[in-house]
Amino acid sequence: MKLYDCLRAPNPRRVRWFMAEKGIDDVEIVTLSIMSGEHKSPEYKAKAGLAHMPALELDDGTVITESVAICRYLESVYPEPNLFGRDPKETAIIEMWLRRTELMVATPIMQGVRHSHPGMAALEAQIPEVAAYNLGGAMRSLKMLDRRLAESAFIATDRVTIADVVAVASIDFGRMIKWRPDPQLVQVNRWFDAMLARPAAKAGMAA
Amino acid sequence: MKLYDCLRAPNPRRVRWFMAEKGIDDVEIVTLSIMSGEHKSPEYKAKAGLAHMPALELDDGTVITESVAICRYLESVYPEPNLFGRDPKETAIIEMWLRRTELMVATPIMQGVRHSHPGMAALEAQIPEVAAYNLGGAMRSLKMLDRRLAESAFIATDRVTIADVVAVASIDFGRMIKWRPDPQLVQVNRWFDAMLARPAAKAGMAA
Numbered sequence: 438m439k440l441y442d443c444l445r446a447p448n449p450r451r452v453r454w455f456m457a458e459k460g461i462d463d464v465e466i467v468t469l470s471i472m473s474g475e476h477k478s479p480e481y482k483a484k485a486g487l488a489h490m491p492a493l494e495l496d497d498g499t500v501i502t503e504s505v506a507i508c509r510y511l512e513s514v515y516p517e518p519n520l521f522g523r524d525p526k527e528t529a530i531i532e533m534w535l536r537r538t539e540l541m542v543a544t545p546i547m548q549g550v551r552h553s554h555p556g557m558a559a560l561e562a563q564i565p566e567v568a569a570y571n572l573g574g575a576m577r578s579l580k581m582l583d584r585r586l587a588e589s590a591f592i593a594t595d596r597v598t599i600a601d602v603v604a605v606a607s608i609d610f611g612r613m614i615k616w617r618p619d620p621q622l623v624q625v626n627r628w629f630d631a632m633l634a635r636p637a638a639k640a641g642m643a644a
Numbered sequence: 645m646k647l648y649d650c651l652r653a654p655n656p657r658r659v660r661w662f663m664a665e666k667g668i669d670d671v672e673i674v675t676l677s678i679m680s681g682e683h684k685s686p687e688y689k690a691k692a693g694l695a696h697m698p699a700l701e702l703d704d705g706t707v708i709t710e711s712v713a714i715c716r717y718l719e720s721v722y723p724e725p726n727l728f729g730r731d732p733k734e735t736a737i738i739e740m741w742l743r744r745t746e747l748m749v750a751t752p753i754m755q756g757v758r759h760s761h762p763g764m765a766a767l768e769a770q771i772p773e774v775a776a777y778n779l780g781g782a783m784r785s786l787k788m789l790d791r792r793l794a795e796s797a798f799i800a801t802d803r804v805t806i807a808d809v810v811a812v813a814s815i816d817f818g819r820m821i822k823w824r825p826d827p828q829l830v831q832v833n834r835w836f837d838a839m840l841a842r843p844a845a846k847a848g849m850a851a
Contacts (some may be wrong), residue, residue, distance in 0.1 A: 468710060486790065487744075499733060506739035513732035525720035532713035537694075540751065566773035581694065 439465045440507075441492040442641060446471060446609040447547060449491040451504040452511075453641030454602050459515045464493075470543070471560075481600075505535070508599055520599045534593035534600040541578035543607035545571035550613050572616060579608075579618050579625050586624035597635075603639065606634040646672045647714075648692070648699040649848060653678060654754060654817040656698040658711040659718075660848025667724045671700075678767075712742070715806055727806045732800065741792075741800035741807040748785035750814035752778035757820050779823060784816050786815075786825050786832050794830035804842075812839040 440456075442449045456464065469475035469490065477488045485492040485502050493507045496498050501507050512521050522528030551561045552568035584606070585592060592600040608629060611617060618625045632638065647663075649656045654725040663671065674772050676682035676697065684695045692699040699712045701707050708714050719728050729735030757774035758768045791800070792799060815836060818824060825832045839845065 486792075494806060495733065499737070501736045501740050503740045503743040506736045506743060509739055510732055510736035513735075523716055526702065529708045529713045529717040530706070533708050533710045536710040536713060544747065544751070555849075564773050564777055566771050567777050570771055570774050585693075 438496060439467055439494040441467050441469055441476075441481070441490060441494070443471050443476070443490050444467050444641065446490060447543070447606045448489075448504040450606040450610075450641050451602050452493075452507050452604060454492050454637045455508045455520065455599065456511065456642035457637035458520065458597060458602070458635075459518060460593065461511065461515050464511075474614070475603065505539075505599065505603070508602070518596070520602070522598075531593040531598045531600060534598070535603060537578075537581075538592060538600050538604045538607075539619060542575055542582065543603050545575035545578070546607045546611050546616065549575065549616065550610060554613050556613075575611075576619065579622055583622040583624045586628050589627065597632075601628075605629065605638075645658055645703060646674055646701040648674050648676055648683075648688070648697060648701070649695050650676050650678050650683070653697060654710040654750070654813045655696075657813040657817075657848055659698050659700075659714050659811050661813060661844045662715045662727065662806065663718065663842035664847035665727065665804060665809070665842075666718070666725060668718065668722050668823065671718075679763075712746075712806065712810070715809075725803070727804065727809070729805075738800040738805045738807060741805070742810060743798060744785075744788075745807050745811045745814075749789065750810055752782035752785070753814045753818050753823065757780065757817060760823065761820050763820075783826065786829055790831045792830040793835050802806065804839075808835075808839060812836065812845075816840065 440452065442453065456462075469481065471490065476485075476490050481492075482488055484494070484500050486500070487502060489505060491504060492500050492502045493510065495510075501510055509521055512519070519583065520531075522531045549568050549572035551557045552563045552565070552571070552597045557563065582592065589595065591597050592604060608618065618629060620626060647659065649660065659777035662667075676688065678697065682688065683692075683697050688699075689695055691701070691707050693707070694709060698708045698711060698714060699707050699709045700717065702717075708717055716728055719726070727738075729738045756775050758764045759770045759772070759778070764770065789799065796802065798804050799811060815825065825836060827833060
C-alpha cells in the first residue's frame with residue numbers, strides 16, 4: 438500500500454498519527470506539497486478522484502481518500518491496538534464521539550484557519566464572518582468536550598480512539614492562527630497535553 | 645430499542661429512511677418537537693448528553709446520538725440489505741463517499757438553511773455570509789457528485805448505501821428555502837428523482 442501524504446495539514450496528520458498508534462511502518466509514504474499545488478496535478482486527481490489529501494492506494498490500485506475511511510480500512514488490516522471499537526455498541530459510542538468531534542470541533546477549526554490565515558488566502562476566498570462564526574462555534578463545542586473529559590480519560594472511552602486522533606490533529610492545527618483551547622477548560626487542556634506527549638504526536642510532522 | 649425522532653429535520657429523516665430501506669418496524673418511535681424545544685428539556689438532555697436528535701436508546705439504557713452512528717449500530721442488528729459495505733474495501737469506498745457527502749454537501753446545506761430560513765431565526769443567530777458561503781459550496785460539490793453519478797447508479801456503488809441516504813435527506817431539506825439541484829446537473833437530478841420515488845422517502849415525514 439502507498440499513502441499520499443503532505444506535511445502540516447490536519448487530515449493527513451490524522452492518518453499518520455493513527456498509523457503511529459498502531460505501529461504501522463510498512464506502508465510506503467509519498468509526500469506531496471499542497472502549497473506547490475501537487476495535489477491538483479492531473480496525475481494525482483486522476484488517481485484520487487479529487488484534489489484531496491491524504492489518499493491510500495491499495496495493492497490492487499483502488500484509491501481511498503478521506504482520513505477516517507483510510508483509518509477504518511487500516512484498522513481492518515492492522516486490528517491492534519483497537520481504535521474503532523470491539524463490538525457494535527462500543528463502535529457506536531466511538532462513532533458518536535468521532536462525529537461530534539468532526540462536525541462540532543474539527544471542521545469549524547479547519548474552516549476558521551482557512552478563512553483567516555494569510556497563508557491560506559491562495560487556497561480560499563476568505564470571508565471574515567465565516568472565520569469568526571466557525572471559531573466561536575468550535576470554542577463552545579470545547580466546553581462540551583470539557584464536560585465529557587471530566588468523566589472519561591479520553592473522548593470516547595478509557596483508551597485512545599479515532600475520536601481523539603481527529604480532535605487533537607485539528608485543535609493543534611489552530612496553532613496556525615494562535616488559536617488554543619481556553620485555559621479554563623481544565624479537562625480539555627489535561628487531555629490535549631497528554632495527547633501531544635504521545636510519541637505518535639510527532640508522526641508526519643516536519644523535522 | 646427506542647428511537648427519539650422528530651418530523652421534518654434532516655438528521656432524524658436519515659435514520660427513518662435507513663430503517664425503511666431495511667424494513668425495520670420493531671423499534672419504538674418517540675416523536676419530540678424541536679420547535680417546541682422538547683429536545684432541550686432536562687430529561688432529554690440527561691438521556692442524550694446533548695440537545696441533539698435523533699437518539700437511539702438501547703435495551704440496556706445506553707443512548708447513542710448522531711444519525712450515522714445510529715445507522716451503523718442498526719446495521720449490526722439488521723444486516724440485510726447491506727448499506728455500509730460487505731468487506732473492508734467496499735466499506736472504505738462507501739465511507740469515503742459518505743464523508744464527501746456529509747462534509748461537502750449535507751453540512752453546507754444544513755448550515756445554509758439554518759442561516760437563511762426565517763423560521764430558524766429562533767434556533768440560530770443568522771449570518772447571511774455564512775448562508776451564502778455554504779450554499780455556494782454545496783452547489784459546487786453537486787457538480788462533483790454529478791460526475792460521480794455519470795459512472796455509478798448510486799453515489800458509492802451500484803446499490804443504495806448510507807451515502808445516498810445522507811445525501812438525499814439533506815438535499816431535500818433544501819426545499820425549506822426553495823434550494824434545488826441545478827437542472828443542468830442531469831445525473832444528480834436522475835438520482836434525486838429515483839431516491840424520492842423509493843417507498844423509504846416517506847418514512848418519518850409528516851402525513
